[in-house]
Amino acid sequence: MRIVGREALHDFILQHADAKTAANAWLAEAEEAEWKTPMDVKDRYPHVSFLSENRVIFNLKGNKYRMEVKVSYRNRIVLIKRVGTHAEYSRWKL
Numbered sequence: 012m013r014i015v016g017r018e019a020l021h022d023f024i025l026q027h028a029d030a031k032t033a034a035n036a037w038l039a040e041a042e043e044a045e046w047k048t049p050m051d052v053k054d055r056y057p058h059v060s061f062l063s064e065n066r067v068i069f070n071l072k073g074n075k076y077r078m079e080v081k082v083s084y085r086n087r088i089v090l091i092k093r094v095g096t097h098a099e100y101s102r103w104k105l
Contacts, residue, residue: 012044012082016091020078023094033072034094047084062105066092079103 020038024031046052049061060068062079069078077100081090095103 012041012046012087012089014038014041014089014091016080019091019094023076027076027096030072030076030094033076034078037069037071037078041089045087046082046089049082049084052082066105068100068105079105 017038020034024034040055044051044055049065049067052059052067053061056069058070062068065082065084067080067082069080070076071078071094074097076094076096078094079092081092082088083090093103
């Protein structure tokens with residue numbers, strides 16, 4: 012997959028250094044992934060949440076951090092929309 016919006020993830024890592032390993036692991040896996048359907052994502056990440064408009068919520072570092080992405084399965088693009096702590100996630104308007 013082609014990853015767009017890496018800046019959001021990079022900025023988050025600068026503020027939350029303990030998320031670096033998990034975020035980089037997700038990034039490496041997502042780049043190599045060939046997600047064609049939401050089930051492809053769910054097979055690898057059983058705890059993801061799916062929202063409308065092909066948005067997906069990933070847990071990073073267990074359940075400590077959350078990342079919202081939008082996936083274009085047809086175009087093989089993942090857009091990182093935002094990354095936050097669990098507390099910040101609870102205030103996001105999804």
